[in-house]
Amino acid sequence: MKISKKEVEHVAHLARLTLTEEELEKMTGQLDNLLSYVAKLDELDTSQVAATTHVFPVSNAFREDVEKESLSQVEALANGPQHNGVTFLVPKII
Amino acid sequence: MNPYELTISQALKKMDTGELSAVELTQSCLDRIDAVDKDVRAFISVDRQGALFQAENADRQRKAGQGGRLCGIPLSVKDLLSTKGCRTTCGSKILENYIPPYDATVVQKIKEAGAVILGKTTMDEFAMGSTSESCAFGVPRNPWKKGYVAGGSSGGSAVSVASCECPGSLGSDTGGSIRQPASLCGIVGMKPTYGRVSRYGLTAFASSLDQVGPLCRTVEDCALMMNVICGYDEMDSTSVKQDVPAFSLSLTEGLEGLTVGVPLEYFTEGLDVEVQNIIRNSIEVLRKKGARIVDVSLPHTEYCVAVYYLIAPSEASSNLARYDGVLYGYRDMEADTLLDMYKQTRSKGFGAEVKRRILIGTYALSSGYYDAYYKKASQVRTLILNDFKTTFQSCDVLISPVTPTPAWKMGENTEDPLAVYLSDILTISANLAGIPGMSVPGGFTTEGLPVGVQLQAAHFQEEKLLKTGFNLEQGLGLEQRKLDI
Numbered sequence: 001m002k003i004s005k006k007e008v009e010h011v012a013h014l015a016r017l018t019l020t021e022e023e024l025e026k027m028t029g030q031l032d033n034l035l036s037y038v039a040k041l042d043e044l045d046t047s048q049v050a051a052t053t054h055v056f057p058v059s060n061a062f063r064e065d066v067e068k069e070s071l072s073q074v075e076a077l078a079n080g081p082q083h084n085g086v087t088f089l090v091p092k093i094i
Numbered sequence: 095m096n097p098y099e100l101t102i103s104q105a106l107k108k109m110d111t112g113e114l115s116a117v118e119l120t121q122s123c124l125d126r127i128d129a130v131d132k133d134v135r136a137f138i139s140v141d142r143q144g145a146l147f148q149a150e151n152a153d154r155q156r157k158a159g160q161g162g163r164l165c166g167i168p169l170s171v172k173d174l175l176s177t178k179g180c181r182t183t184c185g186s187k188i189l190e191n192y193i194p195p196y197d198a199t200v201v202q203k204i205k206e207a208g209a210v211i212l213g214k215t216t217m218d219e220f221a222m223g224s225t226s227e228s229c230a231f232g233v234p235r236n237p238w239k240k241g242y243v244a245g246g247s248s249g250g251s252a253v254s255v256a257s258c259e260c261p262g263s264l265g266s267d268t269g270g271s272i273r274q275p276a277s278l279c280g281i282v283g284m285k286p287t288y289g290r291v292s293r294y295g296l297t298a299f300a301s302s303l304d305q306v307g308p309l310c311r312t313v314e315d316c317a318l319m320m321n322v323i324c325g326y327d328e329m330d331s332t333s334v335k336q337d338v339p340a341f342s343l344s345l346t347e348g349l350e351g352l353t354v355g356v357p358l359e360y361f362t363e364g365l366d367v368e369v370q371n372i373i374r375n376s377i378e379v380l381r382k383k384g385a386r387i388v389d390v391s392l393p394h395t396e397y398c399v400a401v402y403y404l405i406a407p408s409e410a411s412s413n414l415a416r417y418d419g420v421l422y423g424y425r426d427m428e429a430d431t432l433l434d435m436y437k438q439t440r441s442k443g444f445g446a447e448v449k450r451r452i453l454i455g456t457y458a459l460s461s462g463y464y465d466a467y468y469k470k471a472s473q474v475r476t477l478i479l480n481d482f483k484t485t486f487q488s489c490d491v492l493i494s495p496v497t498p499t500p501a502w503k504m505g506e507n508t509e510d511p512l513a514v515y516l517s518d519i520l521t522i523s524a525n526l527a528g529i530p531g532m533s534v535p536g537g538f539t540t541e542g543l544p545v546g547v548q549l550q551a552a553h554f555q556e557e558k559l560l561k562t563g564f565n566l567e568q569g570l571g572l573e574q575r576k577l578d579i
Binding site for chain 2: 003007008011012014015016017018019023027030031033034037038040041042044046049050051052053054055056058061063071075076078079080081082089090091092093
């Protein structure tokens, strides 16, 4: 086994997901399958190979620091599931 | 011929001569949607009023001698692209009621060119899939054979074009999501070079792989749409400043002096015999058109699926962290604490495939596993990129199948995700390497299912792809088959 149910449960917590017992069972099997498959990458010696995270390395795509029009408060809040017209509302934190 | 059957170029000519109006064309497409969409399910939403309003505008512009390159052309748009004031669900329950306050750059560009947006198309949830079956709002069907998948993730876009509900569509391609449904539905689809087309307003799945591109019925139309959507955009920090050639102008050039490579690793066991024959036939067509054919090798092909299914979910797990029920989208209102609100919102809002990929990605990026999975995959990605760089020193265009098989039955492999992931083997390397690729119809199987031919080229060589695709299309001269819908 590459991954245990307990590990999947922990990863789910990190990803802010709750899995039912049935989902947990199924996902563990499917993840284990996939992780066994991707282990084929270990066939390759990559100790001297640089990683590619982006095909064309871009660094610091700056723009001029000038004011531009942005969304109005009304527009920004419009899709909020709960707001009071000024801010988004969430369940009490402290 | 009904107006809805016209290609973009044909419709533009008829509108230029005044033989057809944008309103007539748009109404014809809307009627076609009313007649067939219940069977093919290409659309999540159709904006009838908005479309006719835009068409009236286009007619006014035409009368005044104005209007852009797509003036009056009805198009569909994948529901992953932001459309201002028009619901954008990404095929997910979590965004069921989301109405974007802005247009994606590509949407703005087609609007400026005068296109009429008919509606938003069905797709795999957040573009994660190869059949569009994970769409929360209807699953598109292959118009060529009942009960068969349309492909994905831009399945609805491909079906809308193949079913003549519209002559063109905008889709997105992270691992084959334009080329594969185009192939399975018998139309043309292109994934441009990474950075060629702005991703601003394209809901992020895997940011280093995602690219927007056109789906249409002819290579000529593809060239036309490419010239409308390509170009640098300051709103996308990975957009590349590179001149965009007038693609339509070089289509009719011959293939003398062009070298076409046949990658050995793309013709392995598991490749359907009929698919293989259609590709071999296409190779002969290109040879007759003057191209030199050579065998080439991309030795790391067998590692592409493993690399992709670590990198794409890793990026996805990070990108999809934003769906937390706070700023937009679905929220579970029953949860008492913030943590529970996050967990319940995401658990109820996301479907199984999205959850699976978030879990894979979170695991691959988590402390202790990062080096073994994400970093390792990124290193092998370099080897894959180098394979292409070496190969394109000795050839201009690669020819291969798009998928190892034609379309398969709906509902197959839903319990075995890895089996479906493996079917992406021929398309995902283009995304990992950032190179352009396209699918051009190559023929039909004896069962009547379409098979596409994949063409790939070096970075920013879309012109070569379109020219080769045009020659292939002309050389094959496939009969126009009629759908029985």
